[in-house]
Amino acid sequence: MHTRRDTRLPADRPDIRLIVTDMDGTLLDADGNVPAGLWPLLDELRGRGIVFSPASGRQYATLAHLFEGVDAGMVYIAENGALVVRDGVELSSDPLDPAVSARLVTRVRQLAEQGGDVGVVVCGKHSAYTERGDEAFLAEVRKYYRAHRLVDDATAVDDEIIKVAVLDFGGAEGSAPALAEFSDTHQVVVSGEHWIDVMNRTADKGAAVRRLQRQMGIGPEQTMAFGDYLNDLEMLDAADWSFAMANAHPEILGRARHTAPAHTDDGVLRTIKDVLGL
Template sequence: MIKLIFSDMDGTLLDENGQLPVEFPAIMEELRTRGVMFAPASGRQYYSLLKTFKEYEDQFVFVSDNGTIVRHQGKELFSDIIERQKAKEIFNSVNEIDGIYNVFCGKDTVYLLKGKNPEPQMEELMKYFRSVEVVDSFDAIVDEPIKISFFTPNADAAEKIFPLFAPYYDSMQVVLASAYWVDVTNKGANKGMAVRELQKRLGLQPEECAAFGDYMNDLEMMGAVHYSYAMENAYPPLKEAARFVAPSNAEHGVMKTIQSFIDQGLC
């Protein structure tokens, strides 16, 4: 029986317009009555997830920032902190490259460097981050770094950003999070790590968990559950890693698949 369901957000749970499916509230209520937990698992900041799911704040487990921090009912369950000097080194390693915007992700706030404030791209950035501060430098920040993110507005992150971090491939987790984003975390810090930690804490087996995703920051999560679903619109290598394929996000594939779980008595 499935007892815990994880879902990525962009390109997965949200439709092509970035909206929740209309059937989402009814299916969440059905899961609640069946004792099945739901966990948004995203590269988004916790406060961005909370804005979308405010009415579910006490119900959902929130796996944010690619699994580097997990919260339930407003309390931190666990997190994975990057050593501060290493975080600054990584952030500054591409600081002078035009067209790449650097985001220093702390537990509570994300920080943009004054002078590289991507004002034209702020609407896109605010899809993922809600608590944002523009600073003169990172030296005075006391927030603990959990992720460093890099954004390109031209959907060319695989070509423009990802190769820049080849020197860190062995020592850090460098992941293509979408066509626009590359995320860097501690080695082994990813959604799969968060899923396994939650399984351990809740006494669940992989066979009791399902997960949905569309991009490479979902890769390890696919390997941590039995019911692993790549969306029909997913990045091809993720489809190869998943056991199953769900209909596309435009077709509300996550909702359709969860409804099939219910109909089959799997949860």
Template sequence: MKKGELDMIQLIATDMDGTLLDDEKRLPPQLPALLEELYRRDITFAVASGRSHMMLTNLFGELAEEIIFICDNGACVMYPHEAPMLHSLPKEVIRQTLDACHQLSTAVPVLCGFHHIYYPENNNAAMQREIQRYYRDPQVVPYDMLYAVDEPILKIALCDTNGPTREAYPAMRDALGDKYELLISGDCWMDIMCKGITKGAALRELQERMGITPAETMAFGDYDNDITMLQCAEFSYAMENASDRVKLQARHTAPANTKNGVVRVLCETLGIHPESL
């Protein structure tokens, strides 16, 4: 990038898993000092993830107080010191999804509310570990009890350790058609949200609210649910470990998440020596 281009950046948005986090799901140790430098330069930092706000705010701890969180792929957006903006699914689509999912051989539905996470009892230890990697204190209930959950549900995540593209995604497409957002969000995951709810839509709303253009925006991602976000940023980065589909949508490539790629690109962009952080 040229010096003039670097001075233009006003907003940085990053995915979490496979992007900002390493493979042990840890934040970069340089992040607190880097965020201080971003704030000093009046650059806004936003996290855009399929994870719930409970998991994200717990992970960031005290740092969370000044971060903008686009959670549940955009179904929950949290600005510092403001009430969250929520987009909940109609009860009918929850029922349809539960009905369809009950017929699948491996996929398990995870109901994501703002306050609680719910998933059905099962004997698949690998699936239980996978769910608990991404969701904090989930409530395990009999399958029939999922229909009785009263809390508004922002997103339904389907965990399928055989991969959602084989069975879960086609089944949900048959059940729901194109009336809702169906996104492959990981090797074992797909997500269902209200139509028009994506990371990209949330990032565009953030840009409009702050008067920031795509030419002033930098974004990082690695999976299909990041594509709409990358399309909102002129400085779009696919991680080295990203899928080919994502790389085709990004203008640049960042080192892999295991190589601290986001921090390395930001330090290079801002003229910061990583050793000084």
């Protein structure tokens, strides 16, 4: 762990080999779209031998759709680090015990029976699965899980489960304590205003970045990372060039070494250009 030491950028250009960025509240604009300026920047980065890596709680299918046709050499860190894919090939994954997934589904069912406006998304390698089928819930699910199926029993899906996500319309930070029984053995991460992700303790964006660094033969000093929310903490720790967005959660602002302009102000793109001198 490190804390922010200096928000000023040095005059010397660093030898960056890997750029990792969160999506929602970080790279994506206020409307949830990839900024148009990223497309020519990707060509520039590829020409310089720099790997670009979207790192998100979103599933791989959703990320791959966003960058379809322009993702040669790109590394997708999906499901908050539980699945990493490059050029269609899985680099790493960290599956959940099916019994744990089933216990989580049962717990969320209980919360719903007690009056909570909640729903569960069981995240497999091939699809996401949900038992709740009302349009308000599915509209939120579609934003992050392009491949999703409505099932009668989410404890009995035929897939390798890598994460369980809970959507709470009442606010994720308030409902996270209801999942405290899992926090001794697993990660229970508030990944957005209404989302909680539960994964293996060994699965997070930071662990995925460190594995990728080893595979690439690079270190934190050659890595840039951008984030805005609590599920980005470990990822920022894995990069010497760590940037909190100006709109970030206070804990992120206190953890990153540098600050970037807000996601509504093209903060990721502007910072990459400034640091690399583009």
